[in-house]
Amino acid sequence: MKANNQVIFNNYQNEINECLLSITADKPQLQKAVCEAMEYSLSAGGKRLRPMLVLEFCRICGGDYKKYVEIACCIELVHTFSLIHDDLPCMDNDDFRRGRPSCHKVYPESIALLAGDALNTLPFEIITNKALDGTISFETAVKLVNVLSSAIGVNGMIGGQVIDIEAENRKISLDELNLLQSLKTGALIKASCVMGCLIADREDLIHYAERYAENVGRSFQIVDDILDVEGSFEELGKPIGSDKESEKSTYVSILGLEESKKISKVLTDEALKVVENFDNNDFLKDVTEYLLVRKN
Amino acid sequence: MKANNQVIFNNYQNEINECLLSITADKPQLQKAVCEAMEYSLSAGGKRLRPMLVLEFCRICGGDYKKYVEIACCIELVHTFSLIHDDLPCMDNDDFRRGRPSCHKVYPESIALLAGDALNTLPFEIITNKALDGTISFETAVKLVNVLSSAIGVNGMIGGQVIDIEAENRKISLDELNLLQSLKTGALIKASCVMGCLIADREDLIHYAERYAENVGRSFQIVDDILDVEGSFEELGKPIGSDKESEKSTYVSILGLEESKKISKVLTDEALKVVENFDNNDFLKDVTEYLLVRKN
Numbered sequence: 001m002k003a004n005n006q007v008i009f010n011n012y013q014n015e016i017n018e019c020l021l022s023i024t025a026d027k028p029q030l031q032k033a034v035c036e037a038m039e040y041s042l043s044a045g046g047k048r049l050r051p052m053l054v055l056e057f058c059r060i061c062g063g064d065y066k067k068y069v070e071i072a073c074c075i076e077l078v079h080t081f082s083l084i085h086d087d088l089p090c091m092d093n094d095d096f097r098r099g100r101p102s103c104h105k106v107y108p109e110s111i112a113l114l115a116g117d118a119l120n121t122l123p124f125e126i127i128t129n130k131a132l133d134g135t136i137s138f139e140t141a142v143k144l145v146n147v148l149s150s151a152i153g154v155n156g157m158i159g160g161q162v163i164d165i166e167a168e169n170r171k172i173s174l175d176e177l178n179l180l181q182s183l184k185t186g187a188l189i190k191a192s193c194v195m196g197c198l199i200a201d202r203e204d205l206i207h208y209a210e211r212y213a214e215n216v217g218r219s220f221q222i223v224d225d226i227l228d229v230e231g232s233f234e235e236l237g238k239p240i241g242s243d244k245e246s247e248k249s250t251y252v253s254i255l256g257l258e259e260s261k262k263i264s265k266v267l268t269d270e271a272l273k274v275v276e277n278f279d280n281n282d283f284l285k286d287v288t289e290y291l292l293v294r295k296n
Numbered sequence: 297m298k299a300n301n302q303v304i305f306n307n308y309q310n311e312i313n314e315c316l317l318s319i320t321a322d323k324p325q326l327q328k329a330v331c332e333a334m335e336y337s338l339s340a341g342g343k344r345l346r347p348m349l350v351l352e353f354c355r356i357c358g359g360d361y362k363k364y365v366e367i368a369c370c371i372e373l374v375h376t377f378s379l380i381h382d383d384l385p386c387m388d389n390d391d392f393r394r395g396r397p398s399c400h401k402v403y404p405e406s407i408a409l410l411a412g413d414a415l416n417t418l419p420f421e422i423i424t425n426k427a428l429d430g431t432i433s434f435e436t437a438v439k440l441v442n443v444l445s446s447a448i449g450v451n452g453m454i455g456g457q458v459i460d461i462e463a464e465n466r467k468i469s470l471d472e473l474n475l476l477q478s479l480k481t482g483a484l485i486k487a488s489c490v491m492g493c494l495i496a497d498r499e500d501l502i503h504y505a506e507r508y509a510e511n512v513g514r515s516f517q518i519v520d521d522i523l524d525v526e527g528s529f530e531e532l533g534k535p536i537g538s539d540k541e542s543e544k545s546t547y548v549s550i551l552g553l554e555e556s557k558k559i560s561k562v563l564t565d566e567a568l569k570v571v572e573n574f575d576n577n578d579f580l581k582d583v584t585e586y587l588l589v590r591k592n
Contacts, residue, residue, distance in 0.1 A: 138434035
């Protein structure tokens with residue numbers, strides 16, 4: 001990434017991290033346990049790609065993105081909820097996440113479950129508060145809630161997780177894997193880009209945001225699968241080779257390593273082409289290329 | 297309950313049950329498992345008190361309640377999500393709910409978890425869809441989402457569950473129990489009554505709805521605690537005596553049976569007084585009295 005874009009990237013991350021901390025700053029005494037569990041998982045780091053996409057799409061759509069950091073963070077709340085529940089013993093039973101013990105390894109499982117539940121609901125409170133205080137219009141809030149909730153539900157992220165569970169211990173086709181991933185990880189990435197356009201009041205650009213997200217989302221997942229083979233624990237913050245161990249169908253297991261790399265490159269190039277429809281796209285192009293060569 | 301009011305009660309229940317079935321009617325093939333788990337828990341019966349309160353408050357506020365059954369059902373989706381997660385092994389580990397095996401006894405635990413998650417999100421999709429199709433205004437939708445999401449979160453139902461977990465195996469004071477219950481069961485009951493006023497566009501009546509709900513909500517919980525001592529498996533659909541077995545602090549364990557009965561009667565009388573501020577209140581009065589003498 002170019003030096004100036006790396007600065008922008010870091011600034012976005014800092015603003016997002018600061019905002020995430022402020023969201024869980026207030027901890028009512030008797031409910032402290034769940035608030036701490038939420039904060040623990042929210043502060044575990046991560047690239048903050050999704051809220052960054054909200055803000056960046058808002059910016060390249062001409063919006064004053066600095067007013068909407070809290071709304072952008074809503075996507076990270078949802079993403080974090082999904083990680084907490086994904087790691088639970090009845091799901092992937094993962095002890096590590098982002099290099100630290102999973103939420104339910106630090107807090108009782110019941111509290112981790114409820115922390116996920118609370119993070120699933122909180123975004124809708126935040127977005128509507130932003131309409132009630134006049135930051136966004138009622139109409140924009142309704143559209144944001146609608147986009148986000150559909151991206152989470154049975155026809156979005158949760159649906160993808162279900163397909164993933166149902167696909168365990170059997171080989172699936174490339175088509176099935178594409179659908180699975182377009183829901184499990186793709187839906188939230190797409191929602192991020194669309195929400196950026198909505199905040200900036202540029203619904204006419206949503207179709208570009210969607211096409212960008214479809215390509216980047218799939219490329220992102222293929223790179224994830226590649227990193228599970230080629231990455232390291234130090235860089236990933238979680239054990240590598242877990243997909244192979246669980247005999248999960250991945251892009252690498254279906255397409256092979258070389259073909260996977262080729263396709264993720266093609267998808268990235270396609271995403272870069274779509275970005276040309278936006279002005280001030282230098283940063284987004286750089287981020288898009290970085291996502292292809294990232295090490296975690 | 298008077299015969300004519302029993303008819304109204306049954307009509308409400310039928311309309312709500314029908315609508316709940318229609319909400320989960322569409323089951324995308326690959327995500328079928330989670331949709332069936334949602335439907336299983338939604339169709340397990342129950343009094344449907346919460347959506348009934350939405351519709352009834354809408355009606356006594358002068359609203360055309362028949363247009364809003366789907367919105368009212370959103371409250372039941374949330375209630376059902378909380379029951380599914382409450383029953384999970386890491387929570388109360390309950391094998392029975394409403395006389396049938398719990399969701400995670402019929403479906404894999406992972407699917408039950410995700411069914412709860414999906415039911416937590418779906419209401420926000422439904423409410424905003426109702427704004428996008430013109431059934432309610434954007435402003436009303438924002439207010440409904442705001443009321444509902446705050447009632448679910450850390451300062452609502454989930455917060456109450458956390459306090460409940462933290463209170464396990466120790467005696468708590470009446471004040472603590474009051475706070476716990478006002479969040480755990482009270483918040484959603486209050487949200488139901490408030491949402492009814494919002495749909496009918498009578499925000500000026502919300503303060504009455506809140507006072508009614510506070511009294512009925514607490515009385516409801518006290519009666520629940522009494523039934524856990526005096527009820528029967530056949531009537532309740534779940535084992536009785538579970539509170540005593542788990543040494544949980546309840547209204548009965550803190551106040552004794554007779555005092556609990558006295559207080560639930562006082563609270564019901566207070567709720568009945570508040571109802572006098574509404575026209576056409578005959579049905580709501582009857583329901584309020586029924587909640588005090590119910591057997592399940």
